[in-house]
Amino acid sequence: MLGLALLLPGLAAHAQSSAPAPGNIAPGNEAAARSDTTSSGSAPRSSGGGYIDQTAVKDILKRRARSLDALPEVYYDYYVLDHPNDNSVLARNIFYHELGDGNVKKGEDRAKLVELLNRRLLAHTEMGDTLVVPTEFDLDFRAYSPFPRYYPGARTLPKLFIMHKGVQAWAAYEHGKLTRWGIINTGSDKNPTPSGRFSFNWKQEYRVSTLSPPDEQWEMYWVFNFYHARGMHVHQYEMPTGGPTSHGCVRLVNADAKWIYNWAEPWESSKGPIGPQSAQGRITAPGTPVLVLGENPNGTPKPFEFKRRYPILKRLDLPSAPMSVPAGSPRQPSEHGRSPHLPSLPQTSPTLALGERLPTRPPQTSARSAGSPSSRPRRSTRSRPSPPCRRCGPSGRSPRSGCPASRRGCRPLRSSSPREKCTCRSPRRRSRSAPAESRAPRAPRTRR
Known part of the structure; x- marks a missing residue:
């Protein structure tokens, strides 16, 4: 049971002349009703003349047209x-x-x-x-919406949820296209709903309010949190027609609350998106962006401008850039979509002009001096393969009678007969780094 209040026509005589009966005050609103009631016995601002029959309006809210352009x-x-x-x-x-x-x-x-x-x-x-x-x-109920049917500033956002306190209404957009809208009850003047930019966090299908009195439970259904530090949610609850009346949370009719619960995206947490314990995990991505705009109306919400000949529905002006709205809580992405509690995205490589080369990375130098021996590149110790002997050729055998091991310019590598198999290689080359003047002069060869 959702505890929906049904209105009786017989209560019409007491609508504006006296305070509402205790049975018509929503749970959690008794104190507000008593504080707002004046000594003359006038009805409190939050009563507004009864509660909306949430079952009766379900069929009105679910009507859908083929497209917005068809409305x-x-x-x-x-x-x-x-x-x-x-x-x-x-x-x-x-x-x-x-x-x-x-x-x-x-x-x-x-x-x-x-x-x-x-x-x-x-x-x-x-x-x-x-x-x-x-x-x-x-x-389609969108035909009566005070929100624009198309929101160019939200075209790049997959989903965007907006609440306007002035007209006490909400709207859901997908890539700048109005998907659904409805009515709300925000926080009273004593406990206003904070304004700014938020994100949907964790959600819970059923929850009992922590502000419930000891002898009563304030049951909330389809709870979706958008400000974890202050416990602000959107959820189903009894809906007075008088406008702002809650302790800060946003009340919805049951059909709208269930739809938002399944439509909006929660944050990505290592402990899952269900319940407040989700905040104890590692948050890797925020949920659907939420905007809370406007200020509480002076009295009941007035969605129409009363002209002399006919009324005109007020069309709301939304921010040109929704992500530029100041953040209402710390954990909100920046205007460019980057969140302070998430790792920064890698920077992309710069665009090069035609014929331009990529800049080379400067050589990394150690703390020692650049001219010290330790900072110089080491020469490879791997021996280079020596070319074959000029006389023997690459086959390894002398084209003539063999390779004499005593011949200058060849060194035997194995203990085998030099005439049967050539196992020689060219002598090791001298280092080219040493200048010719530093080489020792060769001693003259003498005959014995």
Whole structure:
């Protein structure tokens, strides 16, 4: 059980005149509701008039079109609840009848979209309230998005997750293309959600909040952490329509939380991506980038600009370079994609012009003097093969009567008859490094 709150139409009379009943306060929001309630008994800002039926909006969020280009442009109109008898119940029935083109049941299903866009439940409306109604229904939910359908600055990013506190909404992009969007509840003014650039870290399907009171468990589903040091997550929880209301985490409806849990990439850790113990391992790569933009709205979120003739959906301006947004936590990649806690990437070789040669590496010198004997290259001690005797030739035998061993210029190598087999080689060559003047003069040869 996810503990989803269902709204009853009979609570409409108490929507804006009194504080919400204790049963309608989400776990973890009792203290905020008591502190925000004034002495006159007015409703707290975080209540906003009830909670979203997360089961009813599931079908609206999962509708998908063939492509973004196939989605039509949606416009909006005003609708004022009114009835001659001043009966709000009858005024809502007329509204359902008009939305469904004569079918009340169909109008009630379409009214769920109106509630999501207005951040207000029809059961908590009164006579004379004005609603914003789209001109097109039963479309892909991306057709009603305040985020741009295409984000050129995120074209090079495989995935990007954005949360905007001003309109209380999130968006997921793949290579700059809007994949999905939805509504959120960020941290209250006393416990705001930090702004900046983050990354998804570890995730956990079910978790009990560490801030739970002793007599109650605040159960969270589809938890995905994006700031480990401060314990900030996105997760499923009860969704008030009034906007910022949490202790810093970001609340989602169940369908969106489960989709994000399976869509986003966690960090790469030697201890795996599941649970906070993942942070104890060696982090080798960050997860999907996360941007938290904007500031908390003054009151309930207002996604529309109310013009005189018709309302206009506010289109959000996103940063031209998402990775240039200042980092909100220490473990974030730089603007060029390099992370401070990861080893730096090897530098690529420089590009050479036509005809240019690679620079040669300078010779490495030791700490000793460059002119010392130890720093000079050593000459190889391996003996070079000597050429064969000029008289005997390469065959090893003398072309005439043999090779006399006593002949000057040959030395016998084996104790064999010089006339049967020549085993001589040329004499060792003298070093060419020594100059001719340094050679000892040869003694004159005398006859005996």
